[in-house]
Amino acid sequence: MYQIPNFFVFFFVLCKIIAIFVVHKLRTAIMPVDKQVLLRYQVLNKCLRNRYREYTIDDLVDECNEALRKADKPNVSKRTVQNDINLLEADYGIVLNEKLKRGRQRLYRYADTDYNLPLFRMNDEERNKIEDAIYVLRQFEGEPLYDWVRTILMQVEGGLFEDNTSPVVSFQSNIDLKGLGHFSKLLQAILTKRVLKLKYTPYGKDTQTVNVYPYHLKQYNDRWYLIAQTKGYDSYAHYALDRIDSFEEIALPYKESEIDFSEYFDDVIGVTVPDVDTEDVVIKVTDKRFNYIRTKPLHLSQRIIEEAEGYAIISINVKVNKELESMILSFGDDMEIIAPASFRDRIAEKIQATNKKYTNDAENLHSKTLTLQQKH
Numbered sequence: 184m185y186q187i188p189n190f191f192v193f194f195f196v197l198c199k200i201i202a203i204f205v206v207h208k209l210r211t212a213i214m215p216v217d218k219q220v221l222l223r224y225q226v227l228n229k230c231l232r233n234r235y236r237e238y239t240i241d242d243l244v245d246e247c248n249e250a251l252r253k254a255d256k257p258n259v260s261k262r263t264v265q266n267d268i269n270l271l272e273a274d275y276g277i278v279l280n281e282k283l284k285r286g287r288q289r290l291y292r293y294a295d296t297d298y299n300l301p302l303f304r305m306n307d308e309e310r311n312k313i314e315d316a317i318y319v320l321r322q323f324e325g326e327p328l329y330d331w332v333r334t335i336l337m338q339v340e341g342g343l344f345e346d347n348t349s350p351v352v353s354f355q356s357n358i359d360l361k362g363l364g365h366f367s368k369l370l371q372a373i374l375t376k377r378v379l380k381l382k383y384t385p386y387g388k389d390t391q392t393v394n395v396y397p398y399h400l401k402q403y404n405d406r407w408y409l410i411a412q413t414k415g416y417d418s419y420a421h422y423a424l425d426r427i428d429s430f431e432e433i434a435l436p437y438k439e440s441e442i443d444f445s446e447y448f449d450d451v452i453g454v455t456v457p458d459v460d461t462e463d464v465v466i467k468v469t470d471k472r473f474n475y476i477r478t479k480p481l482h483l484s485q486r487i488i489e490e491a492e493g494y495a496i497i498s499i500n501v502k503v504n505k506e507l508e509s510m511i512l513s514f515g516d517d518m519e520i521i522a523p524a525s526f527r528d529r530i531a532e533k534i535q536a537t538n539k540k541y542t543n544d545a546e547n548l549h550s551k552t553l554t555l556q557q558k559h
Contacts, residue, residue, distance in 0.1 A: 219256050223267055226250045228300040230291070235377075235434045237283065237290040240265060275300065365424050366400065369409055373397045378414070378435040382428040390428065395420075398440045399447075401454055403506070408454045410447075412438065421454045452482055453506025464507070465498050465521040472517040473497075481510070496521065508533070 226247050230238050238246070240261060248258040268291070271277045277300065283290040372379055379397055384390045395411035401421075402408075408421040414435070419442065448454070450461045465488065468476055473495040476485075484500040501507060503526050511518055511530055520527040 219251065219254075219259075220267070222250055222254060222256070223247045223259065223264065224271065224300065227264075227267060227271065231277070231279070231293045232296050232299065233375075234292070234296040235432075237285065237292065239285075239288055239290060243268075243291060271300070363407070363424065365427055365430070366407060369397060369424070369430070370400060372432060373399070376437040376439075377432045378437055379411075379430045380433050381422065381430045383422055384426050384428055386426070394433065394435065395422075396438045396440070398442070399444045401448065403454050410444070410454070412440065414438075418458070419456065449483070450500075450502050451504055451506070452501060452510060453504060455504040455506055457502050457504050459502050461500050461502050462523055463498050463500050464503065464523070464526060465496060466511070467494055467496050467519040467521055468514075469494055469517045472514060 227243060230236075230243055230246055244259070244261050244264045247264055251258060268279075272279065277298070278294045280290075280292045280294045283292055369379075371377075377397070379395050381393050381395055382390055383393065394414040395409075396414070397409055397411045398419075399410040400407060401410060407424040409424060409427070410419060410421050412419055447456065450456070466481075470493050473490075476497065477487075477495075480499075481497075482499040482501055484498075486498050487495060488498050489496040503523075508526075508529065511520060512533060520530050
């Protein structure tokens with residue numbers, strides 16, 4: 184069922200934090216004000232953290248100039264980039280791997296690739312505003328996105344968090360959900376464009392080992408899914424985080440996605456996006472359920488076709504998938520599929536199979552219940 188996610192307040196407050204950064208301007212107490220210099224530092228930091236590629240000084244110059252061109256800025260010379268690296272070492276304390284070479288040619292990488300160059304600091308007024316927003320975000324502690332934001336903010340400015348504040352807002356969450364611990368590392372793999380080797384156990388099947396290009400993380404029905412493309416396939420797959428046994432980064436070239444994930448799920452309910460056309464699913468809903476569905480639509484495309492005494496008929500334009508099927512069945516006899524005929528038949532078969540199961544097993548179940556009662 185389409186619903187406003189539990190993270191609505193979370194993202195609202197997070198947007199407030201972002202607005203603070205934009206409106207109040209991040210102060211560059213340890214970084215230069217010059218935007219071109221800052222852009223070069225960002226590029227160098229990204230390259231020097233990459234443990235899977237060996238950069239020569241010429242490679243670093245090319246990476247910097249590519250970023251500058253995209254920003255409509257002039258190219259820089261090898262000498263400029265070399266001076267940048269020298270300044271980062273002398274003034275900002277970065278440590279490079281001095282033993283990394285290719286023949287006589289020096290290669291550039293951090294000695295510790297987990298190191299991340301601190302780019303900004305903020306003043307007291309900005310920090311106070313952030314702390315106010317963090318107080319609300321603390322109520323999401325245990326949710327994977329909270330951990331991600333907390334990590335980001337701690338990198339920006341340490342010491343914002345106090346551990347003695349009692350929560351004043353409660354949200355439904357499941358901090359013990361299996362696979363939740365994968366979230367942060369998968370997010371980092373997506374952001375840094377790493378290829379992953381997954382050990383994955385589908386429901387009712389044997390464990391599989393696959394190499395994937397990770398692209399997106401999505402929550403649906405209190406579960407998290409990794410949307411990825413399996414190496415050697417053109418289609419996109421979704422992997423439930425609670426069924427990922429383990430994963431590791433592997434040194435293979437990353438394949439960029441051709442999908443715009445801001446729109447990818449627009450035509451479905453859930454995470455399964457079948458390679459079919461959308462169609463109008465026409466549904467008859469009892470009046471007691473319609474009042475609920477009117478204010479909480481099944482899908483953004485929902486429209487009302489007819490309202491009558493005791494029922495209403497609505498339509499949603501979606502790709503039919505298993506999540507839609509499960510949602511329809513969850514409403515029981517309050518909902519009936521009118522069209523398309525093929526989907527109506529599929530739902531009817533499920534209902535008939537369920538009815539048959541309960542009917543055939545009723546006598547045996549009654550007998551088993553009596554036996555258990557006699558034993559106790």
